[in-house]
Amino acid sequence: MIRTLLVDDQELVRAGLRMLCESTSDIEVVGEAPHGGEGIRLAGRVQPDVVLMDLRMPGTDGVTATRTILGERPATRIVVLTTFDDDEHLYPALAAGACVFLAKDATPAELLDGIRRAAAGGSPFSDDVLRRLVGQAVRSRAERPDLPLTPREREVLGLVGMGLSNADIAARMQVGVTTVETHVANLMDKTGSPSRVHLAILAVRHDLTPDNGKR
Known part of the structure; x- marks a missing residue:
């Protein structure tokens, strides 16, 4: 069973994610958090295998929460859920240690596959998210060392x-x-x-x- 923590400031989004996860036989939602600070606290208490992490939240954002959770529990896998106006957060989230990046308009099958592959040690990413990550990396790092x-x-x-x-x-x-x-x-x-x-x-x-x- 893949123990999964949901961290998103929108209750409706969390409810949809919970329903999707609970429709499976191998993914269990062990907690929900409306912001990064609560996500950090719950991650220490419920010890999830995977965290579904929103990036923009009031108080402690997803990047800070990702960095803190992985600092305390390095084996945790962080799946970032991003929208098209989150580009300025993507590279910092990557640097913080998030392993999976999925757009919020991903299909239910893509999201469930992302959770499973993350738990198994993989790093899936959608094409559009990769293009945006690459674009931001190129803009912020013009030099290309050998x-x-x-x-x-x-x-x-x-x-x-x-x-x-x-x-x-x-x-x-x-x-x-x-x-x-x-x-x-x-x-x-x-x-x-x-x-x-x-x-x-x-x-x-x-x-x-x-x-x-x-x-």
């Missing part, structure tokens, strides 16, 4: 930038999933990336994604 990577690592990084899973990358490269997992772990270590989303941003910034339109 990446000390092998050709194979560059290939893996480019495929991560396309949003492919480890299994998809393994199939495309005709290698084992364990090999891909090792490459991804090495990429995070070499680039100082806290998450798979951060790797995807690096791939796009360094023009490493295959330009074939396939996802």
Whole structure:
């Protein structure tokens, strides 16, 4: 069972998220918080596996709450729910350690898949959110330092930038999933990336994604 905490200042949104989660057999809502401060307190008390985190809330915002929760419970997975006018919060949330970024207009299936993949250690992100993250990263970091990577690592990084899973990358490269997992772990270590989303941003910034339109 995936223990999930909902943090959003809109009661109607929380109610909808709760109903969606409770429609499954593997996701349990263990708490709700109307702002980041309460989210921090509840995370310490109910010890969720995954937190669905809004970014803009009164008092303690989602970025601060994400940073605090992960500082106290590093194993917690933070799924950020964002709207199209939240761009100024996206990169700070990434830097704070959020692992999953989903638009609030995501389908119910996409949201549930995001929770499950986050709990399993993945870092799913939607195409539109990735484009916005990359755009903000490029605007705030004009320089592109060289990446000390092998050709194979560059290939893996480019495929991560396309949003492919480890299994998809393994199939495309005709290698084992364990090999891909090792490459991804090495990429995070070499680039100082806290998450798979951060790797995807690096791939796009360094023009490493295959330009074939396939996802």
